[in-house]
Amino acid sequence: MAVEAKLSHTAAMILQAIHTGQVYGFSVMERTGLPSGTVYPAMRRMERDGLILSKWENQSIADAEQRPPRKYYRLTRAGKAMLEALYKRYPLLEKLIPSAEVENA
Amino acid sequence: MIGCGPMQSAALCRLMLRSASALVPGKDRAEWLAEWQAELWQVLRSQREFRNEAADDGASLPSPIAFCLGAFQDAWWLRQNNPRVAAPPLLRHGSPAMCLLSLAGWAAAALMLALYLPAAREAIVPPPYPAAGNLVLISPGGASTSPMPEIRLADYRSWQTNTRALFTHLAYYQPSMKRVHIAPHRAAELSIVRASADLFDMLKIPSFALRTQDAQPMQGLLLSESAWREYFDGDPAIAGRVVEVAGHLVRIAGVLPQDRWRLPGRADAWMVADEPQMDSLSPSSKGFVLAAIRPSGFPGGASGRHWMTVYRANGESEKFECVSLAEQTRQPFSIYLFTLFIAFLALPATTPLPLGEYPARAERLGWGVRIRRWLFLAAKLTLILPLVYFASIDLAYGNIASGLHPIGPVSSQYLQLASSFFGLLFAFRWALRDQRGRCPVCLRLLTNPARVGEASRNFLAWNGTELICAGGHGLLHIPEIPTSWFSTQRWLYLDPSWSSLFSDTYIAPAGVL
Numbered sequence: 169m170a171v172e173a174k175l176s177h178t179a180a181m182i183l184q185a186i187h188t189g190q191v192y193g194f195s196v197m198e199r200t201g202l203p204s205g206t207v208y209p210a211m212r213r214m215e216r217d218g219l220i221l222s223k224w225e226n227q228s229i230a231d232a233e234q235r236p237p238r239k240y241y242r243l244t245r246a247g248k249a250m251l252e253a254l255y256k257r258y259p260l261l262e263k264l265i266p267s268a269e270v271e272n273a
Numbered sequence: 274m275i276g277c278g279p280m281q282s283a284a285l286c287r288l289m290l291r292s293a294s295a296l297v298p299g300k301d302r303a304e305w306l307a308e309w310q311a312e313l314w315q316v317l318r319s320q321r322e323f324r325n326e327a328a329d330d331g332a333s334l335p336s337p338i339a340f341c342l343g344a345f346q347d348a349w350w351l352r353q354n355n356p357r358v359a360a361p362p363l364l365r366h367g368s369p370a371m372c373l374l375s376l377a378g379w380a381a382a383a384l385m386l387a388l389y390l391p392a393a394r395e396a397i398v399p400p401p402y403p404a405a406g407n408l409v410l411i412s413p414g415g416a417s418t419s420p421m422p423e424i425r426l427a428d429y430r431s432w433q434t435n436t437r438a439l440f441t442h443l444a445y446y447q448p449s450m451k452r453v454h455i456a457p458h459r460a461a462e463l464s465i466v467r468a469s470a471d472l473f474d475m476l477k478i479p480s481f482a483l484r485t486q487d488a489q490p491m492q493g494l495l496l497s498e499s500a501w502r503e504y505f506d507g508d509p510a511i512a513g514r515v516v517e518v519a520g521h522l523v524r525i526a527g528v529l530p531q532d533r534w535r536l537p538g539r540a541d542a543w544m545v546a547d548e549p550q551m552d553s554l555s556p557s558s559k560g561f562v563l564a565a566i567r568p569s570g571f572p573g574g575a576s577g578r579h580w581m582t583v584y585r586a587n588g589e590s591e592k593f594e595c596v597s598l599a600e601q602t603r604q605p606f607s608i609y610l611f612t613l614f615i616a617f618l619a620l621p622a623t624t625p626l627p628l629g630e631y632p633a634r635a636e637r638l639g640w641g642v643r644i645r646r647w648l649f650l651a652a653k654l655t656l657i658l659p660l661v662y663f664a665s666i667d668l669a670y671g672n673i674a675s676g677l678h679p680i681g682p683v684s685s686q687y688l689q690l691a692s693s694f695f696g697l698l699f700a701f702r703w704a705l706r707d708q709r710g711r712c713p714v715c716l717r718l719l720t721n722p723a724r725v726g727e728a729s730r731n732f733l734a735w736n737g738t739e740l741i742c743a744g745g746h747g748l749l750h751i752p753e754i755p756t757s758w759f760s761t762q763r764w765l766y767l768d769p770s771w772s773s774l775f776s777d778t779y780i781a782p783a784g785v786l
Contacts, residue, residue: 194315204343209350236311
């Protein structure tokens with residue numbers, strides 16, 4: 169069954185930002201330019217709907233970099249399918265926030 | 274935050290995060306706080322780097338405080354979407370408690386607004402004069418609400434001697450626009466009230482007629498609070514300053530608080546007119562007359578509205594209305610009571626009064642449930658009364674409708690009449706319609722409207738809308754076209770065997786509610 173793209177453009181931007189690589193909340197804000205009050209609740213909703221997954225990084229990595237551990241987000245399979253459907257709805261999405269592979273190319 | 278150093282800013286941000294975490298459900302709170310604190314660390318570090326690099330390319334970073342404000346939205350979202358901390362059943366959307374709380378909130382907001390707006394406050398708060406019931410304003414018959422001066426000075430003079438049986442004191446005042454030199458090269462047109470000395474004694478305002486601080490006595494000027502703020506920038510050392518009013522030097526005696534002047538006529542400042550000044554006025558010049566009535570003067574009592582007949586030298590008589598200051602304050606409420614009566618009369622013309630057909634099931638529904646329905650309707654109607662009253666006062670006297678520009682008292686009364694009548698009519702109509710759209714058992718709003726039947730098949734059948742109680746208490750059938758066998762909406766109770774079909778956790782047993 170085809171995935172129905174029901175996310176708003178803002179949510180699509182956040183999903184695309186998460187797709188760009190290993191990201192945490194503030195980096196999504198930096199990439200999308202959206203305020204924290206929009207980004208974090210949107211990510212909670214996506215996590216609840218099974219589009220993204222979160223994972224705390226290892227304490228040792230954080231200690232090595234002398235900072236608190238970050239909570240990273242990544243797309244699930246359903247999230248990737250949703251993003252593919254969203255590209256059809258918002259064709260410029262990829263150009264707005266290029267993914268890591270495109271950037272490095 | 275302006276003027277906040279990085280250290281204080283960080284401490285404030287942490288405090289904000291801790292405060293926001295109180296909204297997060299307890300089980301998720303520690304992890305939520307850890308994530309936001311880690312994110313805040315990133316924000317603060319980015320800020321430092323941004324500052325050190327002294328970026329001048331126009332880019333900007335979110336301030337840490339703006340960033341932390343988002344934590345409240347995030348925490349609130351988590352709270353709203355967590356089934357463990359869902360709103361208690363009574364406060365859910367459509368619940369009777371929510372309805373009553375909303376009405377009470379709106380009524381309180383309307384009251385607060387009425388107390389905040391000076392003109393509206395004057396309409397509901399009794400006058401601050403100790404003998405407001407004994408003080409009457411005399412005006413020609415039918416002109417008691419006129420903001421314009423209507424009494425000739427010659428009449429006032431004759432009443433001083435002829436009406437001793439009616440009044441113990443009489444005072445005269447006359448507002449007029451005067452040019453006031455506030456400071457060198459600065460002048461303004463102010464409405465100066467010149468009044469006989471009796472006026473301030475009757476209103477219990479301390480005497481300020483003459484200021485004798487200097488060797489040469491100088492007449493005193495009392496400023497209104499609004500004029501003091503507008504023309505003298507609220508100068509706290511204003512008392513004693515000398516200003517020029519229409520060519521005469523006067524000394525400012527003080528500032529009269531905003532609520533202390535409740536008489537008609539705009540007043541930016543007051544001056545006491547001594548006898549020579551009163552004599553210099555033309556007998557035909559018009560002003561306002563305030564009188565203290567003698568308790569035995571009017572058979573109707575010491576308050577309210579009285580009539581005085583004056584016989585002229587040519588044999589003609591003229592009637593004057595004497596309205597007490599207390600009565601003037603009661604006028605908005607009297608108008609409201611009148612519109613309440615008219616609204617009750619007009620209500621049946623806008624909506625049917627019956628609440629629908631409810632089958633009698635004494636064995637299932639306790640008396641408490643039945644009475645609760647009526648108590649809920651009574652509570653709604655009771656809350657509507659102050660809500661509409663204060664809202665109409667805000668609209669009519671608070672000058673909201675006119676964009677805070679003062680309108681005349683007569684226009685205000687008409688505006689109150691219209692707003693109060695239509696407000697009450699539509700609020701009562703809403704209360705009845707809302708009551709018809711609620712479950713008679715749990716009083717929640719019915720949901721899931723569905724079309725039932727066909728318009729072409731009305732013979733011994735019906736077509737219309739069916740609504741359902743989310744608690745599983747029953748169905749409401751509303752016919753689209755009333756027929757002789759289905760004329761009004763009808764409630765159908767569902768027995769408890771249906772309850773397994775309803776996922777809503779708020780299934781209240783009929784006997785409990």
